[in-house]
Structure formats: C-alpha cells, structure tokens
Amino acid sequence: MTKKIVLVFAMVSCLARAGALHAQAPATEAQPPATPAATAPTALPITAADLKAAVKPTDRANGDPDGSLTGTANDIAISDPAKGLTVTDVLNQIGANRIGVNFAWTLLCGFLIMFMQAGFAVVEAGLCRAKNANHTMMMNFMVYGVGMLAYFLIGFPLQMGGAGAIANLGGTPVLNSEFTIHLFGKDLGLFGNTGYLLMHHGTYDVAVMVVFLFQMVFMDTTTTIVTGTCCERWKYSAFMVSTMFLGAFTYPIFANWAWGGGWLAMLGANFGLGHGYADFAGSGVVHSVGGITALACALILGPRIGKYTRDGQPNAIPGHDIMWVLCGCFILAFGWFGFNPGSTLAMSGNGGLRAASVAVNTMLAGMTGSFGGILYMWIRYGKPDASMSGNAFLAGLVAITAPSGFVNPIASAVIGLVAGVLVCVSCEFVERVLKVDDPVGAISVHGSNGLWGVIATGLFADGKSNYGGSWNGVAGNVTGLFYGDAGQFVAQLMGVATLIGFVFVMSFVLNLFVDWFVGHRVSAKSELAGLDLPEMGAVAYPDFVLKPDVMGVA
C-alpha cells in the first residue's frame, strides 16, 4: 500500500515538473520542457522501484473482485518499449483520459437527443387524428434521414466550418474557415466554409466527428418541430423538400451566427455587448428557429378543414391518443438531459462539472413549467387539461435550454413557471387571434418559449458559471441584466430581432418556393379522407373501425 502511495506521489510530482495539465497535448507529441515554478515541490522521476510497485499481470490470476487491481500504471500505453514508462506517456494518458471522458459524455448525450425523435413522433401522432397517424409518424421518421442528409451535404460546413478550436474535445483546428463581411469596422462572420462531407480540408478527424454527431441531432430536433404544426394537411413531398431547406440552410446559418463563431456570438468581442449572444443549448438556435419556421409554414399551409367556422371561430379538433402524448413528453424530458447538460461538451475541464447544475436547472424548469400550465388551465377552464399540461412541461424545458448553463436553480424555477403560463396564453393567441392552426402547439411551445429562453438568459445569468474563464472570446462569465450587465441583455435582444426579422423571412421565402414548385397542401379530398391512405398507402390502425366523423365522411 505504501509503495502505491509513493508511486502516485511520484506521478503527481512529475506532472508539476512538466507544467501540469497540458492535458490537450496531441497524443503523439512530446511535451515541451517546462521550467518548474519557484514554489513547486521537488520533482521526482518515475524510477524502476516505482514501477516494481505497480500491479503485475500475475496478481490478477485469481481475478479482481473488488476492482483494486484493474486500471493501474500497467494500463498506461507506453510509446517506446525500450525506454519503458516515461513522464510523456503519463501525461499523454491523462490528456487522452480527459478528452476520452468528454467524447464519451458528448456522444452519449447526442444519443439521448437522437432518441428525442421518438418522443416528438409519439407526441405529434397522439395529438393528430387517427386517420393521419401513419402520415404524421412517417414525417417524424423521415425527418431524421432527410434532415441529416441535408446537414451532411451542406448544413454542417455552413454551421461549424469556422467554429475554430473546441478545447473540451481536444481542439478542432481544421474548422477554421469562416466567410466574413466587413461592416461597422468589424469582420462579421456569416457562414463556415469547410467540412464538406466530413472529408474536406482535413475534417476527417475524430473531434470533428463528435461535433458533427452532436450538432446533427440538434438540427434534427429543429426540423421535427415543424412537422407537428403542419400535420394533417402537409403534402409528403413538400415536407421533404422543406425539411431539406431547413437542415441545409435556415438552421445552419443561424446556428453559425450563434455557435459557429458568427457575428451574433462575436457581439461581445466586437461591440462590447456582454459576452455576445449566449444560447447555451439552443432555446433560440434550435427551438425558436423550429417554432418560427413552423409559423411560416402554417401561414402558407392554412388551417385544416373544419378548424375554423366561416366567421373565424376555432373548433377543437382533439388528438386521438393522449397517452402517447404524455409518454412522449417524458421521452422528450429524458432526452433533454442530453440536450442541456451535454452542451457542456465536457465532464472534465472548462466547466464540465457545471453539467450537474445544468441538469438540475433543466429538471426544475420542466417541473415549474408543468405546474404553471396546469394551474393556468385549471383556473381558467376548471380542468387541468392534459395536452396543455404536456405542452407546459415541454415549454419549461424549452425556455431553460438557453439559460440552463448560466443561471441558478431559483431563476430556473421562475423561468419554467413563466414558460408554463406563457405557452397557454400563446396557444390561445395563435389559435384565436392569429387564426393559425397549430395542432400540437409547437409555435407556442418552441417559438414563443424559445424566445423567452433567449431573453431570460439576458436577465437571469448570474455570472457564476465558468467555462474556461471566458465565453465567446470575452473574459469572465455571462452575466445578465439583473446582475449588472445590460450589454448582455442587448445581445440577447439582438438574437431575438434576428430570429424574428431574419429567420422568419428566410423560412417564409424558402417555403414559398416549395409552395410554388411542389405545393404544400394536399387536396381537400385527401385531407377529408385522412392522409394515411392517399399519401402513405396504408392506415395506422387497419384493424380498428374509426368513427365516421374521424374518417371525414360525416
């Protein structure tokens, strides 16, 4: 036991001698010699005696039931057997471990987010009528593939091609080409320009692969928001083309501006507005872009037949399976633990441990969101409406997505509570005032509350988060208006203005093209019959007898 302690002490001392924590050094490069600090302890080399103390393979002849013999100095990769274990080997192993932990965390969170597709699918299918269930599920099924193809071909390079080095993933120096324009005396990044097909310009790189997977599932979340709003009347071919545009252009452009080193992210460095537009996990980038695109599509598509009377009064068209709706909400909430905490891109270094706070903030906002929605509906209509409860739950999660990395638990609870009420008010506004037909409430859940999340970041960020000492190239921590930084609030408002004024226009114009060349809307005959047979060729529930009015023949 004493020998083991000596070995550990020797390794730690060697770390100090080498300048300590050059954890991101490439595994194949030797560490540069470092001058010991005046106060550093005396460095001790790794001696033969130290290595003799290490666990030998023969020690495990009888197994290792308590794990004490597994994961020792024997497991450190030796670069040169002739030299044996060196300090460089130890340091490289530490670096590899740190980046390996971060890779594992980010990838696993990406897998969780991918599973959110299932949640969206059942929520949307449950909220539509049985005669459209197959069509709605198929949109959610293919949005994954169509969106990913567009993102692989075009979207990823536009978004992340100029993102620069991402330290927590070992650096991605090959993502270094950002197209900029010179405006107001500064270079403003507009889109990236490398990483095509994940091969271009050296992007066949493990760290780039992690970035791609994680960003791809974010993009896919955006595209699946639109299918909910447009369900029950959207031509399948139009859906595919529209999704291609969203995955290839609309989402990546705004995501570049926010996360890829674009001009919004640089508002702090270039114009002194706080730390630039801060959107930790995508209230704006993912949810607002999806919700705003959903609004644009819904306007072009128009409401479902029977949704509004001739004098403009809305009719309720209930979904066919509330159990799937609420189950889907829990699947989504589960996936959100990949969405928000995963956005640290790390469990080791540069704010990785902050993931714990992010996860708790996410839970709290979901809880208060559902409370807010239930109480609002109970007070206003006398019953705690189930579908609105689910939407309020999601609204809380949407709203906390941007601030989750920057705010404290109390602020999270407040943000979620506001979101829960806001989604109910927004749904009523969209349906009764705007007269826009949104069968699942996605415009309100993701659009309205995404914007609220962006604004809330500028209000509630408490300056206590620390992701490597800076954010968006500005030293210090993100701090909102309530904690003294009005500039950060303006940066967030600039994000809102961009989402409403630019993203909406871009989405609308692209979908006008789709309408002109493909046609968004199915025929009235198909819509009345239900889209399962006319569009998909099969119904979702062939063994069930559907009510005549559900089938649209009454």
Added chain:
Amino acid sequence: MTFVGLAVTFLGFVIALVSLGVTDSTTVRMGMVLVGIAVSLTGILGVITPAYQKTWIGKR
C-alpha cells in the same frame, strides 16, 4: 401584401443591426433593437398573418 409584410419584417432586423454601427451607447442600442423587434412583429402579426387569414378563413 405578403411581400410588403416580409419587407417590414426584414426592416425590423435591419434596424436592430444598424444599431451596432450608429452608436456605442448600450441604452440607445437597446432602444433601437426593441424598435426593430416591434417592427418585425408588426410585419408578421399585422401584415402577413391578416393577409393569409383572408386567404384561408371562411374558404375551408
């Protein structure tokens, strides 16, 4: 009216963007960005949406 609405909506974005170049005052920038947001919302809610309401409501 759709294209008028789109133009008004985009104008709001331009107003917000121009705030970066015309002043260094955070307060003035905040005011201009808020005006930009209001203009964009007017374009969406006040121009485009009513135009599409006329297209669909009552015909379906």
